[in-house]
Amino acid sequence: MKTKPNALAQGFIRCHDCGCLVKTADHTQSCPRCDSHLHARRPHSLQRTTALLFSSFFLYIPANIFPIMNVNQFGAGESHTIAGGIIELFNSGMIPIGLLVLVASILVPSLKLIGIGLLLLCVHFRWQINARKWTVMYRVITFVGRWSMLDIFMISILVDLVNFGAVQIIAGPAATAFAAVVILTMFAAENFDPRLLWDYQQYL
Amino acid sequence: MNSINYDACPECDLLLRPALPEIGEKAHCPRCGFLLSKPRKQSVERTFALSIAGFILFFPANLLPMVGITIMGNVNTGILLSGVIALFNDGMVAVAIVVFLASIFFPLVYLTLSMLISGHLYFNQPNRYLIGWMRWMHHLDEWVMLEVYMLGIIVACVKLMALAPLKFGGGLFAFIALIIITTMLTGGLDTRLFWQRIEKLSKKNSYEN
Ligand SMILES: [Zn+2]
Ligand SMILES: [Zn+2]
Numbered sequence: 528m529k530t531k532p533n534a535l536a537q538g539f540i541r542c543h544d545c546g547c548l549v550k551t552a553d554h555t556q557s558c559p560r561c562d563s564h565l566h567a568r569r570p571h572s573l574q575r576t577t578a579l580l581f582s583s584f585f586l587y588i589p590a591n592i593f594p595i596m597n598v599n600q601f602g603a604g605e606s607h608t609i610a611g612g613i614i615e616l617f618n619s620g621m622i623p624i625g626l627l628v629l630v631a632s633i634l635v636p637s638l639k640l641i642g643i644g645l646l647l648l649c650v651h652f653r654w655q656i657n658a659r660k661w662t663v664m665y666r667v668i669t670f671v672g673r674w675s676m677l678d679i680f681m682i683s684i685l686v687d688l689v690n691f692g693a694v695q696i697i698a699g700p701a702a703t704a705f706a707a708v709v710i711l712t713m714f715a716a717e718n719f720d721p722r723l724l725w726d727y728q729q730y731l
Numbered sequence: 732m733n734s735i736n737y738d739a740c741p742e743c744d745l746l747l748r749p750a751l752p753e754i755g756e757k758a759h760c761p762r763c764g765f766l767l768s769k770p771r772k773q774s775v776e777r778t779f780a781l782s783i784a785g786f787i788l789f790f791p792a793n794l795l796p797m798v799g800i801t802i803m804g805n806v807n808t809g810i811l812l813s814g815v816i817a818l819f820n821d822g823m824v825a826v827a828i829v830v831f832l833a834s835i836f837f838p839l840v841y842l843t844l845s846m847l848i849s850g851h852l853y854f855n856q857p858n859r860y861l862i863g864w865m866r867w868m869h870h871l872d873e874w875v876m877l878e879v880y881m882l883g884i885i886v887a888c889v890k891l892m893a894l895a896p897l898k899f900g901g902g903l904f905a906f907i908a909l910i911i912i913t914t915m916l917t918g919g920l921d922t923r924l925f926w927q928r929i930e931k932l933s934k935k936n937s938y939e940n
Contacts, residue, residue: 563866
């Protein structure tokens with residue numbers, strides 16, 4: 528039988544932090560170069576990623592239902608949800624910015640939740656897939672995740688600047704939920720180990 | 732002591748002969764396409780210079796007013812920290828902490844670490860904390876969100892322009908310069924080279940003792 532070209536199958540563990548290779552036969556617990564804990568794969572990758580994914584999924588619901596900010600003008604209050612803020616941008620003719628916010632705060636988080644879910648299912652059911660394409664998907668997910676914080680930063684600026692007594696913008700409860708979703712999905716993607724996708728592929 | 736003459740791809744675990752691309756070239760994993768290394772000319776010197784510049788720019792970017800808005804004769808100007816304080820006063824403590832970390836604290840720590848690391852490498856000074864600093868910098872990378880914050884400023888300004896006249900202050904320009912510097916810094920950082928140099932330095936250090 529042909530041995531797999533994987534480093535682990537050939538008896539090497541790659542350090543997560545500094546990238547140097549260590550022989551499995553050495554039985555060391557920590558990296559000789561940077562002293563961080565050695566793991567062949569990220570520890571409890573699937574369990575951790577699943578737990579983080581479920582928590583972010585449940586927080587994603589309040590993040591979209593509740594208002595992310597309240598605009599008070601001369602005593603009259605008006606609440607905006609994430610989607611409401613985008614519709615408002617479209618209605619006032621600011622299409623490119625509206626699209627930008629649509630991508631960053633709706634498309635990216637929802638596609639990210641679906642994408643990480645698919646990655647987990649793939650590894651769990653040992654689907655025979657084009658691992659290269661799936662690794663690229665993983666790479667895209669880790670790259671775009673942080674851009675969803677855009678909405679949170681925007682709110683912090685609006686809340687700060689529009690504070691005049693008569694006219695006021697106040698952050699709503701969805702802001703906390705949304706920030707948590709972004710951070711939890713970032714952690715979920717970080718805990719997923721893409722090498723798991725390659726480990727059981729038979730054609731390799 | 733580390734005589735293993737192999738390398739492994741971090742994303743697909745393919746065992747490889749170490750790729751040694753020329754300066755300006757890129758080495759990708761043949762199996763999954765991961766960017767393995769991208770050596771830059773004088774990575775240490777470049778990182779050192781850029782992190783000093785970034786560290787200096789950090790202060791005007793944080794202390795000078797960024798955007799001012801005038802409503803009914805009243806002027807409100809904002810800096811990075813005042814957004815955090817405004818969220819805090821609204822009772823959004825968790826969000827305020829996240830914004831503070833991603834836009835102020837982590838960028839400062841990142842710049843400080845890269846300045847310390849590249850400075851020690853530049854002057855060939857061994858330090859037992861170098862390894863720890865390097866690991867911290869590696870983990871922080873993703874949480875430095877200055878570019879995302881910039882996009883947040885743009886969207887906020889577009890929304891506010893309809894409401895009232897805006898004025899842009901020196902803080903904003905320093906902030907933009909800071910983003911350019913940090914992007915160049917992270918792009919030109921050759922982690923592979925840095926780890927090799929750190930390993931060499933710590934060996935030299937243990938010889939002397
Ligand atoms: Zn290591
Ligand atoms: Zn690879």
